[in-house]
């Protein structure tokens with residue numbers, strides 16, 4: 001429904017980052033987009049512009065998207081300098097044109113970070129997040145070995161807080177928003193989610209050391225407590241989890257210095 | 271003509287799976303690492319299968335078209351996952367879950383498969399909790415449950431409105447662990463474009479690297495497809511935009527039978543279409559029907575009024591009226607058709623007249639706004655973002671939308687297709703939901719297939735394959751398949767027509783929705799079967815795919831998928847036309863009871879229709895697998 005204050009049609013100019021490939025230079029190109037409905041989503045606007053380009057025989061703008069409802073973490077545009085654009089607690093795909101004014105020029109770029117190289121136009125490579133996850137973002141529990149699900153009650157506050165952290169969609173807006181391109185919020189969310197649960201205890205130290213070590217090795221920067229990350233997070237994940245991560249990391253470092261963790265695969269909850 | 275032996279074990283229903291596990295062949299631990307298994311897909315089904323098979327010792331290669339396995343469409347599931355834990359002590363049991371699922375599917379699924387699903391459902395919850403899935407809990411720390419449609423017990427486990435996300439992240443973490451340990455070779459942004467058959471068995475795939483455009487050949491001892499559903503054949507749906515049918519369609523064209531393609535699910539509670547530019551429809555989870563009440567105005571002229579100004583007496587809570595036994599929690603197909611009937615009668619609401627209300631005012635009176643927010647806050651937020659309306663103040667407007675496909679590649683009890691060595695898991699197969707899937711049971715099925723079924727059943731096949739006997743990727747069959755794929759790419763890029771791919775997808779979607787949507791008729795389907803081949807011709811003459819094959823080219827990806835959708839759409843309509851009955855999500859107007867309910871024809875159609883490709887331009891063959899009900903009597907579904 002059109003909110004009463006919004007005009008029925010908008011005309012916008014898109015200033016879009018075009019870059020043919022990872023090693024090619026990029027530049028901004030302007031596209032006029034007239035006659036738009038305010039109920040249209042921002043990605044639908046890109047669809048419309050792309051259909052226009054295709055009809056003219058030009059290459060459409062490459063952009064990442066999939067679920068278009070804020071949960072898969074694929075969409076990743078920096079709009080007017082802000083990862084995921086205007087609005088709080090939403091992803092790029094949840095931006096609707098009613099957020100803009102008639103006649104606005106909208107600047108659209110890919111997420112910028114050293115660890116996220118541009119693949120093409122607005123698409124970046126965020127495989128570094130998977131690598132961090134592979135280093136330790138799990139609880140070892142082979143299928144078939146689990147005890148009854150209600151065998152170990154989890155206090156509701158801990159379960160709720162774990163869920164708050166687990167809501168991360170892995171989009172990378174936290175990294176793009178941080179002037180140091182730090183991945184601390186991403187790592188903190190996973191470390192907190194698993195560390196808050198009883199099942200996550202056996203591998204807790206190993207996990208935090210491995211994930212932080214991998215994050216550093218992949219070229220993400222340091223956290224200097226500016227908290228731009230939480231502000232840009234489409235799930236508004238709290239930077240309190242970063243403090244928790246720091247405590248966990250410190251404790252694990254101390255413990256591992258005195259008591260080296262045995263080699264081999266982890267303990268497991270089963 | 272394909273042989274369709276469902277290989278259902280003999281014996282009493284409740285013993286079949288246990289007995290089968292004890293009877294099937296095993297691969298000895300030292301030999302497991304000599305076998306390579308390809309898993310295509312890393313949604314709930316693929317990620318759980320890949321990680322479990324790797325833990326067992328097999329060498330696994332996992333392919334996804336997404337840039338990370340965590341982005342599979344399973345991530346979007348909101349409401350929950352069923353399991354017969356009976357933690358609520360409200361009378362649930364494996365048998366009841368089995369029965370509800372079979373009945374929910376309108377008696378068009380296999381008894382033995384559905385029973386096994388209900389049996390392993392309890393292990394799934396244990397497994398997920400052990401992995402750290404943060405399910406909702408009660409104050410005492412035990413797991414909480416909610417109710418879903420088609421059931422009179424509370425057996426649905428959930429993690430706020432993000433159950434699929436949390437289950438997928440659990441499976442993704444298990445997958446990440448084995449990838450990190452070097453046990454699984456992960457290929458992201460790699461789209462399977464063909465299945466390679468050597469000596470009558472599935473032995474590999476052809477893949478395009480979506481970033482470099484490179485075409486790769488991969489050989490294996492067995493191939494697992496866990497590539498999700500094909501609902502985007504309707505263009506507008508609740509699926510992610512990238513969800514597609516290419517993997518199963520190309521396997522079909524290599525001889526795998528496609529079963530019951532016309533069984534598609536239209537979900538009753540989605541946000542209505544707002545304009546022509548629309549790219550997707552957003553689901554409002556079925557869990558909302560626990561507390562929301564669905565109604566339409568009694569008077570046609572009230573359709574455009576502010577709903578808060580329509581007095582109680584002028585509201586028709588039609589589900590509660592027609593189905594007092596299940597009320598707002600009747601199954602999806604039933605609820606969707608009821609909403610459609612209201613709109614057909616001219617009592618729809620909103621600017622297009624295609625909508626009914628889902629109203630929380632009673633729930634807010636009972637639980638307070640905070641109570642409702644605690645349960646459904648994120649869904650209300652989504653609704654607000656999309657419509658700019660607050661559902662705390664005015665009722666939500668909802669309309670049915672395409673949501674799930676029960677049909678899929680035919681598989682036997684071992685989840686193997688009619689092509690030996692090709693296994694199909696999750697939404698991509700046809701096996702467990704009959705003609706209608708109940709809410710919260712797709713997640714259950716995906717994880718059942720991946721964690722608990724395929725790890726056993728694939729061993730039975732591999733034990734018959736000599737270790738080291740897999741063909742080399744240099745075999746002529748691989749070369750031929752690769753040439754085929756490259757040829758199709760070149761053809762698509764060479765057309766240089768006038769219309770973007772989306773133009774054809776939209777038109778296909780309109781044909782499908784109009785003639786093969788919530789209500790189907792013989793004449794409509796015949797019409798669709800004339801329009802779709804014409805559209806296919808237009809596509810191959812008039813599509814414009816800019817750019818080249820050797821870079822990221824999203825138009826090219828989309829073109830291949832839409833080309834497949836057009837062909838699949840035709841088969842879907844043919845299946846719908848041939849099935850001269852109504853059952854579950856397949857409603858033929860000619861076959862209904864006087865009150866508008868589905869009229870099944872058990873004498874004529876209590877079977878699976880498994881379509882077999884006969885070559886381009888030739889009518890596919892309709893194979894039949896009879897559904898023999900030994901333990902349950904097929905009866906008329908009654909939710910009244």
Ligand SMILES: Cc1cc2nc3c(=O)[nH]c(=O)nc-3n(C[C@H](O)[C@H](O)[C@H](O)COP(=O)(O)OP(=O)(O)OC[C@H]3O[C@@H](n4cnc5c(N)ncnc54)[C@H](O)[C@@H]3O)c2cc1C
Pocket residue numbers: 310311312313314315316333334335336339341342343344345346347348349350351433434460461462463496497498499508509510513514516517553673674695696697698709710711712713714716
């Ligand atoms: C909005 C929404 C909400 C839902 N809510 C619920 C719910 O509450 N409860 C419930 O039980 N069910 C729900 N469902 C249904 C359920 O989410 C899906 O049926 C289920 O998650 C499908 O899982 P899957 O593993 O089979 O496939 P998917 O999760 O779709 O995964 C498919 C995988 O295959 C890969 N793939 C596909 N094609 C290729 C190819 N050609 N080459 C390489 N890789 C390929 C993809 O990259 C992906 O990894 C919901 C569905 C939707 C749309």
Ligand code: FES
Pocket residue numbers: 064065066067068069070071072073074075091092093094169
């Ligand atoms: S497209 Fe999935 S989060 Fe935006």
